[in-house]
Amino acid sequence: MTEYLITAEADKIQDLIFRSSKLKEIIGGSELLRNFCNSTVPILIGEFNGQEIASGGGTIFATFPTENYANQFRELLAELYRQELNSTLTMIKPTNFNQDALKRAHYLLKKQKLSGNPPTSVIQTPFFEVCSSCGVGIASKQVRLEGETIMLCNSCYEKNKMGGEAIGNFLGKFKEVLNRRGTLNENPFIIDIDEFSEKTDKNGYIAYLLADGNDMGAVFHACDTVEKVKTLSSTLENIIYESLAIPTTLLMDNQDFNDFIPILPLIIGGDDLFSVIPAAWVLDFTRRFIRQYEKKMGSVFEEIQIDQSITPPNLSASVVICKSTFPYRIAHQIGEELLNTAKKISKSNGDSAISFMLISGSLSSNIEKDREEMFVMNYPAFSITQISNLIEDRYELRSFSQTKRIRLKKLYEKAKNLNFQEMESSWYEKLSRFLTRLPREIATKLENSLRKFGDPNRAGYWERIEDKYYNGVTQLIDVWNFCCDLEKSPNEYITG
Structure with a gap:
């Protein structure tokens, strides 16, 4: 017996959820989408004698015994989603369900999302009030929140109500x-x-x-x-x-x-x-x-x-x-x-x-915008191992004073405007002088950090990535107060 696969995916989920201005409505928007996928969709699938494959996180897969049922489900799903969430779904037409159907459905769905949805008409009226929360939808519900009477669109109203239930x-x-x-x-x-x-x-x-x-x-x-x-x-x-x-x-x-x-x-x-x-x-x-x-x-x-x-x-x-x-x-x-x-x-x-x-x-x-500097302070992203090093070195360097941290960061900031000749003639010497003036224990630990967050075999510990040079020790300084170990108490970071 031939079955027909329907595949759908919510469009711009982040825009949908963050369209509101209240934190409660953000939480409510997330719950509204979750409730639609976990409750409304399975019921609707059952109405057309379908079988649910998946319907979580805004992605829906379901099969139906006839192409007619599949098309009816597809049309009603899009309308219910518009009514309840004031947004759209990307869907592909019913396809024969066979061994390769799921893989092909993923391909077609991605292709459809990249090509965009066809233009649709919007609700128009000569007189209306805009939603007080999102500033986009047409206000249709009068509610009293925090001692103030405001007008909300249907989507924000449902998000607000759902926020409490969430x-x-x-x-x-x-x-x-x-x-x-x-x-x-x-x-x-x-x-x-x-x-x-x-x-x-x-x-x-x-x-x-x-x-x-x-x-x-x-x-x-x-x-x-x-x-x-x-x-x-x-x-x-x-x-x-x-x-x-x-x-x-x-x-x-x-x-x-x-x-x-x-x-x-x-x-x-x-x-x-x-x-x-x-x-x-x-x-x-x-x-x-x-x-x-x-x-x-x-x-x-x-x-x-x-x-x-x-x-x-x-x-x-x-x-x-x-x-x-x-x-x-x-x-x-x-x-x-x-x-x-x-x-x-x-x-x-x-x-x-x-x-x-x-x-x-x-x-x-x-x-930090695109720069022409050769020497860049910050890595674009860290591996988990590097984050572990960041947390470990923060603890090991807990006696490294704020004044010294600021001086080190300023030294690295100056490097951004230098070329190789200027680095060799003055900057490397300044870094060496800075390290020798620190207490021996701190200098040793800091030098270990410089090696970890750069190239240990290159002068100045700069790591070359493509045509730029990086060292992440300044990022440790930036997030000094935000990379504490969950298993250590705040008192363990306090030094005499």
């Missing part, structure tokens, strides 16, 4: 995972960013973590049976939750966060993550999260027999460290750019990668 559903699921690890799930999440920073950082900093599995399209493409696709799809989100739970438990056990859960996941969809993390431990948190993801995903790959030499189970992540007053929508945009950089590095070396940025002062001074 505490019991989307975030509640994470509590369940924590509870299985022996952590009390009665502790609340802190939804307000300012309150979160007050409880986790005395200087008002927070950190945003973005993560995304590498080459997941290729991974799904390697699944040659429906059972493999189902297994992979059903375990992705659980792997994210479980990988988050381990460093979260360390935070709660070792850093005196006993009365609340010290992270706030905003988006968890498939292998995608966007979460608020206490700034001081964010790099170690990210490192441990990635290692757990690799371990757990590797076990799934073994179960469904995916060749890890071709598609290794790794992940790219980005970290944005900023004041709590910094707009989270802009932080997310910066994080996406950093994540793309990490993905490129990860693809070239076949390992997980982390790209990070500290935003302090004006934004323009933090975003």
Whole structure:
């Protein structure tokens, strides 16, 4: 009996979720998408006698007994998605379901997304009020929030309503995972960013973590049976939750966060993550999260027999460290750019990668644009081993004074405007003089760091990558207060 495959994928999920201006609505938007995929879609598939293959994270695979049923499902799915989420889906026409159907569906879906959707008419009216939250949709609901009466579009209204329910559903699921690890799930999440920073950082900093599995399209493409696709799809989100739970438990056990859960996941969809993390431990948190993801995903790959030499189970992540007053929508945009950089590095070396940025002062001074300088201070992304070195050396150099750190960074900043001749005539000598003036123990440890974060065999410890030279020790100085070890107490970093 011939079956027909329907494949669909949500368009611009990040834009959909971040279209609202309230943090509660961001969480609600993530829950709204999750609820649509996990509840609405399976019911709709059943209405047309279909069989669900996967429907998580905004990607939908289902088969139907007739082409007519498949087309009816496709049309109704698009309309329901538009009504409930005020957004669009990319879908391919029904195809015969056979051994190669899933691989071909991935190819056609990617091709369709790259070519774009055909133009569609938009709702028009001569008199309307724009949504007070997203500023895009047409307002249709009057609500009272925080003592003020405002008008919301249907999408933002549903997100706001769903935001409250998400505490019991989307975030509640994470509590369940924590509870299985022996952590009390009665502790609340802190939804307000300012309150979160007050409880986790005395200087008002927070950190945003973005993560995304590498080459997941290729991974799904390697699944040659429906059972493999189902297994992979059903375990992705659980792997994210479980990988988050381990460093979260360390935070709660070792850093005196006993009365609340010290992270706030905003988006968890498939292998995608966007979460608020206490700034001081964010790099170690990210490192441990990635290692757990690799371990757990590797076990799934073994179960469904995916060749890890071709598609290794790794992940790219980005970290944005900023004041709590910094707009989270802009932080997310910066994080996406950093994540793309990490993905490129990860693809070239076949390992997980982390790209990070500290935003302090004006934004323009933090975003490093394309430069003509030969000597560049910052690596575009770090491997997990390099992040481990960063955390280890931060502890080993805990007695390296702030004044000396600032002098070292200024010395490296001067190198950006020099050529080889100028470096050889003066800069190398200045670095050597700086090291000899430090206490011997600190000088030895700092020189070891310079070797780790550059080329130990090159003068000045600069590592050549293509036509530029790098040393990452200045990044250690930049994130000095944000690369603490989760297993060490803050008192262990205090020196006499």
